[in-house]
Amino acid sequence: xxxxxxxxxxxxxxxxxxxxxxxxxxxxxxxxxxxxxxxxxxxxxxxxxxxxxxxxxxxxxxxxxxxxxxxxxxxxxxxxxxxxxxxxxxxxxxxxxxxxxxxxxxxxxxxxxxxxxxxxxxxxxxxxxxxxxxxxxxxxxxxxxxxxxxxxxxxxxxxxxxxx
Amino acid sequence: xxxxxxxxxxxxxxxxxxxxxxxxxxxxxxxxxxxxxxxxxxxxxxxxxxxxxxxxxxxxxxxxxxxxxxxxxxxxxxxxxxxxxxxxxxxxxxxxxxxxxxxxxxxxxxxxxxxxxxxxxxxxxxxxxxxxxxxxxxxxxxxxxxxxxxxxxxxxxxxxxxxx
DNA sequence: GCAACTGGTTGTGAATCGCAATCGGTTGTG
DNA sequence: CACAACCGATTGCGATTCACAACCAGTTGC
Numbered sequence: 001x002x003x004x005x006x007x008x009x010x011x012x013x014x015x016x017x018x019x020x021x022x023x024x025x026x027x028x029x030x031x032x033x034x035x036x037x038x039x040x041x042x043x044x045x046x047x048x049x050x051x052x053x054x055x056x057x058x059x060x061x062x063x064x065x066x067x068x069x070x071x072x073x074x075x076x077x078x079x080x081x082x083x084x085x086x087x088x089x090x091x092x093x094x095x096x097x098x099x100x101x102x103x104x105x106x107x108x109x110x111x112x113x114x115x116x117x118x119x120x121x122x123x124x125x126x127x128x129x130x131x132x133x134x135x136x137x138x139x140x141x142x143x144x145x146x147x148x149x150x151x152x153x154x155x156x157x158x159x160x161x162x163x164x
Numbered sequence: 165x166x167x168x169x170x171x172x173x174x175x176x177x178x179x180x181x182x183x184x185x186x187x188x189x190x191x192x193x194x195x196x197x198x199x200x201x202x203x204x205x206x207x208x209x210x211x212x213x214x215x216x217x218x219x220x221x222x223x224x225x226x227x228x229x230x231x232x233x234x235x236x237x238x239x240x241x242x243x244x245x246x247x248x249x250x251x252x253x254x255x256x257x258x259x260x261x262x263x264x265x266x267x268x269x270x271x272x273x274x275x276x277x278x279x280x281x282x283x284x285x286x287x288x289x290x291x292x293x294x295x296x297x298x299x300x301x302x303x304x305x306x307x308x309x310x311x312x313x314x315x316x317x318x319x320x321x322x323x324x325x326x327x328x
Numbered sequence: 329g330c331a332a333c334t335g336g337t338t339g340t341g342a343a344t345c346g347c348a349a350t351c352g353g354t355t356g357t358g
Numbered sequence: 359c360a361c362a363a364c365c366g367a368t369t370g371c372g373a374t375t376c377a378c379a380a381c382c383a384g385t386t387g388c
Contacts, residue, residue, distance in 0.1 A: 005270070006210075006211035006212070007210040007211050007272075007275060008270065008271050008272030008274075008275045008276070009192075009210055009211075009265075009271065009272075009275040009276070010261070010262040010263075010264075010265030010266045010269065010271045010275070010276045011188060011189070011192050011258060011261055011262055011265060011279070012189060012192075012210070012211055012265075013265045013269040013270065014261045014262070014264055014265035014269065015185055015188055015189065016185070017269065019183065019184060019185040019188070020183060020184065020185070020375090021179055021180070021183040021184070021376090024175060024179055024183070025175070025176060025179065028173075028175050028176075037334085037335085038334075038335050038336070039333080039334070039335075042335095046170075046171040046173060046176070047170035047171050047173075047176055048170070048377095049377095050376080050377055050378065050379090051335090051336070051337085051378095052336085052337075052338085052376090052377085052378090053375090053376075053377080054336090055335080055336055055337080056375095072334095075333090075334065075385070075386075076334090076384080076385060076386090077333090077334040077335060077336095077383095077384060077385055077386090078333095078335075079334090079335065079336095086268050089264060089267070089268070090264060092260050093257070093260040093261060093264055094175060096256050096257040096260050097175055097178045097257060098174040098178070099174075100174075100178060100253060100254060100257055101173075101174030101175060101176075101177045101178035102174045103253070104250050104253070105174065105177040105178065105181065106169070106172065106177065107172050107173065107174045107177060108171075108172030108173075110172075111171060111172045111173040111174070112172070112173070112174045115174045184344095184345095185345090186345095201365085201366085202365075202366050202367075203364075203365070203366075206366095212346095212347095213346095214345085214346055214347055214348085215347095215348095215366085215367070215368085216345090216346085216347085216367080216368070216369085217345075217346070217347095218366095218367090219366075219367050219368080220344095222366095222367095236365095239354070239355075239364090239365070240353085240354060240355090240365090241353065241354055241355090241364090241365045241366060241367095242354090242364095242365060242366080243365090243366065
């Protein structure tokens with residue numbers, strides 16, 4: 001854990017936090033998959049993350065203040081991982097990443113429907129989603145609109161249609 | 165060069181292209197530093213990229229269609245690197261990265277002034293900058309407004325003020 | 329009591345990373 | 359024409375990270 005930074009450039013510093021192949025995947029699953037436990041993140045991983053990598057990334061994300069870890073009262077060994085405000089503010093960035101990926105890379109329909117809705121919804125939708133994330137992860141009052149449910153419903157509709 | 169992708173998720177695919185500590189640094193320097201030659205990218209690098217990493221990243225970015233390489237007529241061994249349209253469309257993503265980094269990470273004033281202007285300018289400024297990048301890198305007609313010059317002037321003003 | 333589940337750790341070999349030194353070819357200068 | 363500076367890389371090397379599988383001790387439900 002070295003604290004020496006390569007430069008004070010905001011792009012560089014953001015890369016020093018998120019510039020690897022797994023950190024944002026973990027945040028994405030916490031954010032859009034609503035996976036809050038180690039095993040959920042491990043077993044439902046679309047990309048097949050290894051347990052040591054997941055443990056390492058969760059630790060680093062906690063250290064960097066993007067994720068918090070709390071005990072689950074229902075199970076003495078269970079840990080609940082939550083997004084911090086800092087991570088919730090990544091929503092616009094992730095929306096743009098999804099939009100760019102959808103436009104330029106070979107995405108699949110099922111896995112890009114959420115990105116499409118997020119792109120079409122624009123900043124207004126992002127704000128609503130961030131409010132909901134604050135309710136889910138930070139204990140803020142739950143907003144009336146559930147963007148999460150909308151995204152999930154659209155995803156499952158596509159899956160059902162393609163299965164038929 | 166393995167073509168097997170971890171998943172068809174747009175976030176994941178974007179990470180497979182840009183998810184390392186150097187690729188976006190190279191793009192940033194091509195984009196905002198207007199460095200077009202190997203030596204410029206190497207010697208003026210704020211973060212001190214190594215020559216083998218730079219060579220590797222340039223090659224990968226060319227393979228992935230983000231950068232094009234052309235011979236420099238003034239020097240038989242010289243190569244000119246240009247951003248493709250695909251890379252130019254990263255401007256909003258990079259602007260958001262800068263905004264997030266500026267808000268949450270220990271940036272320095274000089275190196276974050278461009279990110280600040282880009283954030284304050286919003287999508288209108290991004291579009292103007294992208295038009296200018298198309299002129300510089302793709303040979304499109306040069307627009308009247310030079311966002312690049314505005315960013316550069318602001319940067320140099322901060323540097324001059326802080327040196328005094 | 330016991331199997332399933334909890335969040336991890338350990339071991340191993342391969343791949344990648346960062347750094348310094350170096351390469352063969354090209355160009356400008358004296 | 360000699361020679362140093364410059365050109366885009368390449369090579370060698372040790373350190374870190376990666377992916378994959380096996381394993382762990384404590385907890386829970388049956």
